[in-house]
Amino acid sequence: MKVVLSLEDGDGLRCVDILEIGDGIFAFKEYRKDVEDPSRWFLVNDYSKMTVSTRDQAVAAASKTVPWLKMGPDGSAKS
Incomplete structure (x- = not known):
């Protein structure tokens, strides 16, 4: 598994x-940083079965x- x-x-x-x-199979996972420990990413949701x-x-x-992401990475509404 590798991040692309x-x-x-x-x-x-x-x-x-x-x-x-x-080989030819893709998925995604969602992470967040904790404000108390911004040096690490924490798994929020694992969508790797999708x-x-x-x-x-x-x-x-x-x-x-x-x-x-529905709103866009910067928080604005996507068109």
Whole structure:
């Protein structure tokens, strides 16, 4: 499993990693940083069972699933 893309919010406190979990199989996980310990990422939601065939499909699935990505990484509404 390897990270092929990381999407962070505007504050750098939330992140979605797009993962290649096998040959042509992609998924994603959501993380957050704790303000008391900003040096580490903590797993919030593991969506790795929601697999798709491409990186772009994984980004689209994450954008539909993760609330702050629905709004856009900077918190603004997506058009």
